[in-house]
Amino acid sequence: MSNNNQLNGGQMIIDYLIREKVPYIFGICGHGNIGLIDAMYERSDDIKTISVHHESVSGFMADVYYRVSGQPTATFTSCGPGSANMPISLGNAFLDSVPFMAITGNVPTDQFNRGAFQELYRHYQADFPSTVQAYCKRVYQPTRGEQVPLMVRQAWKTMVTGRPGPVVLDVPFDIFKEAAGEETPRPEEWSANISSRCGADPEGVVKAVDMLLAAERPVIVVGQGVRYGGAGEELLALAERLQIPVAASASGLGAIPTDHPLSLGLVQRGGTYQANHSCRQADVLMALGVRFDDRTASSWIPGFSFTIPPTRLIHVDIDPEEIGRNYPVTLGLMADVRTFLRQIHGELDRRGHPSDPTETSRKWLAEIDTFRAKWDAFVAPGMTDESTPINPQRAAVEIDKALPEDAVLVSDIGVHHNWLLQFCTPKRPDSLIGSMGFGPMGFGVAGVLGAKLAAPDRPAVSVCGDGAFFMHANVLGTAVEYDIPVVWVVWNNYAYGSIRGLQRGYLESRELATDFHHPNTGEPYNPDFAAMARSAGVAGVSIDRPGDLGDAIQAGIDSGKPYLIDANIDGDLNPPGAGVWELPGLGVNKPAIGERYVPKQ
Numbered sequence: 001m002s003n004n005n006q007l008n009g010g011q012m013i014i015d016y017l018i019r020e021k022v023p024y025i026f027g028i029c030g031h032g033n034i035g036l037i038d039a040m041y042e043r044s045d046d047i048k049t050i051s052v053h054h055e056s057v058s059g060f061m062a063d064v065y066y067r068v069s070g071q072p073t074a075t076f077t078s079c080g081p082g083s084a085n086m087p088i089s090l091g092n093a094f095l096d097s098v099p100f101m102a103i104t105g106n107v108p109t110d111q112f113n114r115g116a117f118q119e120l121y122r123h124y125q126a127d128f129p130s131t132v133q134a135y136c137k138r139v140y141q142p143t144r145g146e147q148v149p150l151m152v153r154q155a156w157k158t159m160v161t162g163r164p165g166p167v168v169l170d171v172p173f174d175i176f177k178e179a180a181g182e183e184t185p186r187p188e189e190w191s192a193n194i195s196s197r198c199g200a201d202p203e204g205v206v207k208a209v210d211m212l213l214a215a216e217r218p219v220i221v222v223g224q225g226v227r228y229g230g231a232g233e234e235l236l237a238l239a240e241r242l243q244i245p246v247a248a249s250a251s252g253l254g255a256i257p258t259d260h261p262l263s264l265g266l267v268q269r270g271g272t273y274q275a276n277h278s279c280r281q282a283d284v285l286m287a288l289g290v291r292f293d294d295r296t297a298s299s300w301i302p303g304f305s306f307t308i309p310p311t312r313l314i315h316v317d318i319d320p321e322e323i324g325r326n327y328p329v330t331l332g333l334m335a336d337v338r339t340f341l342r343q344i345h346g347e348l349d350r351r352g353h354p355s356d357p358t359e360t361s362r363k364w365l366a367e368i369d370t371f372r373a374k375w376d377a378f379v380a381p382g383m384t385d386e387s388t389p390i391n392p393q394r395a396a397v398e399i400d401k402a403l404p405e406d407a408v409l410v411s412d413i414g415v416h417h418n419w420l421l422q423f424c425t426p427k428r429p430d431s432l433i434g435s436m437g438f439g440p441m442g443f444g445v446a447g448v449l450g451a452k453l454a455a456p457d458r459p460a461v462s463v464c465g466d467g468a469f470f471m472h473a474n475v476l477g478t479a480v481e482y483d484i485p486v487v488w489v490v491w492n493n494y495a496y497g498s499i500r501g502l503q504r505g506y507l508e509s510r511e512l513a514t515d516f517h518h519p520n521t522g523e524p525y526n527p528d529f530a531a532m533a534r535s536a537g538v539a540g541v542s543i544d545r546p547g548d549l550g551d552a553i554q555a556g557i558d559s560g561k562p563y564l565i566d567a568n569i570d571g572d573l574n575p576p577g578a579g580v581w582e583l584p585g586l587g588v589n590k591p592a593i594g595e596r597y598v599p600k601q
Contacts, residue, residue: 007184009148010039010176013103013169015184016152018046020191022073024065024453025103026050026058030078032105032118035176037076050453050482053474055082057446059089059166062100064447067228068408068430068454072160074101079173080118083128088440090135090166095437096251097224099164101155102136104128108173109143128170137165145178153185161196163319164228200316200335205343207331208286208314212344213353215284217364218244221267223296224251224436225289225317227429231338232256235288238341241348243361244286245368247275249296251436252289254426264368267305268296270418270577273375273593277578278368280307280597286314288337292326293437299582300326303596310599316340378593379423379576386546389493389570392416394546396423399463399489402550404557407459408433408451412444414465415498416491418575441468446475448486459487459557466492466516466526476536479562487556488533488564489549493571494524501574506586515571533564544568 007015013036017025025047029037040049052058058075065073077083083104093100106126107116113125120127129139138158140151152169159167200208212218226235236256239246246256247267256263264275279285280303290296298304312330315323316337323332333340357365382393396419403409405427411417411434426432433451435443448462469490479486495515503511518525533540539559543552549567556563576592 005182006179007181008035008039008177009142009145009171009180010036011042012148012180012184013152013171014039014043014047016149016156016187017074017101018043019184019187020156021071022047023071024048024050025074025076026052026061026450027076028052028055028058028078028082030082030105032079032082032107032173033076033103033176035173036103036105036171039176040076050478052446052478054472055085056089056440056442057472057475057478059086059093059100059102060443060446061450061453063089063093063096063098063443063450064410064433065450065454066098066100067433068451071454072099072101074103076103076105078105079107079128080120084131087132087135088438088442090132090168092435092438092440092443093166094136096435097164097228098166099159100166101159102166102168104168104170105176106141106170106172109175126172129168132168136168139168139170141170141172142175143172145175145180148175148180149185153187153190156187157191157194160191161194196318197336197339198318198334199339199343200333202343204331204333205340205347208333209344209347209351211284211312211314211331212242212244212286215282216360217278217282218242218284218286219247219264219279219282220244220286220288221247221249221279221290222252222255222288223249223290225337226252226255229289229337231288231341232429234338234341234345236260238344241345241355243357243365245278245365247279249290249293249436250421250434253421254429254431257427258425259427266421267579268577269298269305269579269581270422270575271305271579272422273378273578274368274371275578276305277371277594277597279305282311284314285311286316288316288340289318290315291322295581297326298579299588301580301582301588303598304579304591307597307599375578375593387570388544389568390544390546390549392419392569392573392575393423395491395549395567395569396420398546398549399461399553400424402553403461404459407431407461407557408448408455410434410444410448410451410460410462412462412464412468413439413441414468414491414496415493415501415571415574416463416465416569418498420463422575422577441465442472445469445472445488448488449475449478449484452484452486461487461489461553461557463489463491465497466490466494466529467496469529470527473532476533476538476562476564480537485560485562487553489553490529490564490566491569492526492529492566493569494526495571497571500571502583505574505589506583529566530564538562538564540564540566542566542568
């Protein structure tokens with residue numbers, strides 16, 4: 001403690017995190033943050049420090065920790081290059097609306113604009129905030145100790161209210177040790193009692209119910225706002241009550257169980273036929289917490305994912321900036337989706353609406369069953385393919401079958417991610433976690449550590465490409481040092497497979513810089529990832545037969561230790577889908593199943 005019963009800046013920051021019930025702080029030491037680390041040392045019984053081996057790993061861990069537990073955490077990095085490694089994980093959390101507090105050290109205030117070691121000063125003194133302002137909700141930089149209590153509580157409130165997202169608290173070296181005040185702000189007075197679960201305009205709720213009840217081919221499409229807004233129960237109740245099928249963006253998969261009869265699965269460029277063909281024919285589409293990005297919307301080309309208009313769109317989102325961004329709305333409502341769904345149920349109760357299926361809904365759902373049967377027949381061959389290297393569809397199916405219902409599957413970015421989205425069947429909102437906006441490689445490699453810390457009693461499995469794992473293999477050491485029993489499945493196709501697929505599809509197979517070859521033999525090359533794992537003290541196995549994949553995953557989970565599976569996966573197959581994607585100037589690919597829907601005039 002500092003003199004005169006004053007908490008210094010570092011002590012106040014750590015005390016505030018503890019008051020907010022933050023269990024972990026993830027990061028890397030540096031000369032700019034040793035004052036903060038000293039405060040962490042004092043309170044090590046109250047908040048656990050996880051020291052990682054690359055700064056972006058700390059952000060990915062904090063990100064996924066929140067997605068599983070709902071509890072925001074914090075990271076710590078030092079000035080200059082240490083904190084400059086954070087924008088990748090900050091940007092990922094920002095675009096996926098995930099809160100964590102990044103505490104970044106900076107040079108001492110009396111060295112501002114003097115070009116001190118690791119100071120960014122050419123345009124503005126101690127200018128790390130300009131580096132990250134596009135990657136987070138807000139940056140706070142106290143330059144006097146007395147500003148710390150104000151800024152730490154304001155940063156936390158900004159982070160968790162409205163549309164959540166990460167914040168940066170950039171603290172000069174001396175402020176960590178400078179007296180900041182006698183009392184830490186109390187969360188119950190400043191942030192804990194703030195609710196952002198706003199409801200929709202009551203007249204809008206009435207209009208929404210009118211539109212849904214009058215629709216002949218209604219569809220609900222859900223995004224991350226439903227999953228992390230805790231609205232799954234209300235969504236399922238509404239879908240069953242009105243017999244409305246539910247499609248999901250990549251961010252929304254698992255909002256209702258994927259194997260539920262009303263679940264259509266994924267709608268996007270690589271979406272299922274039943275999801276895409278239902279959504280593009282809908283007369284009323286109710287979108288809940290959905291951004292309508294280019295992947296979900298098949299590059300906004302009408303007739304593949306959506307046909308808006310003539311489809312009439314009800315768009316509900318807590319962030320009004322997303323409403324009307326990419327599609328015109330018949331009804332746009334700013335609201336928390338869980339509160340909105342409760343309002344819808346209340347309006348249906350007021351009207352005494354029966355829950356029995358109507359003849360109209362029976363007809364629509366029967367038609368959708370034919371779409372589903374067509375998709376099932378289309379993908380059936382890949383379900384039983386015994387070839388080696390492993391058929392990627394078969395790999396996704398075997399991974400899904402091997403996972404217990406309570407498992408957390410954290411996917412990295414790459415072609416494997418698209419296979420998992422198509423063929424995994426998440427039963428709960430946090431069963432399948434992926435990066436949907438920023439798409440940084442390493443998210444799943446590192447994020448699985450955060451998942452396991454958030455849910456110690458649940459199996460945590462990462463499926464990651466060989467490219468991403470090689471970038472972030474340092475996680476092996478962290479798993480061993482802190483005894484975090486996760487399983488990595490390295491989807492080894494000897495390439496940056498998703499980009500090689502684009503070269504093959506759009507550039508007449510002019511491939512460069514996308515696959516890995518030995519310089520002497522020309523054969524596919526990668527390190528022996530299983531041996532690499534064993535060298536770090538992690539059990540590692542290699543497999544190349546589909547029937548062995550599920551057994552290896554089960555063995556990894558049962559081991560109770562960090563475990564790596566190097567799986568030899570066929571890299572020449574791309575995921576099929578009922579949508580399309582456009583690379584402007586290079587063209588539009590063709591759907592693997594079905595064709596463009598053109599509404600009848």
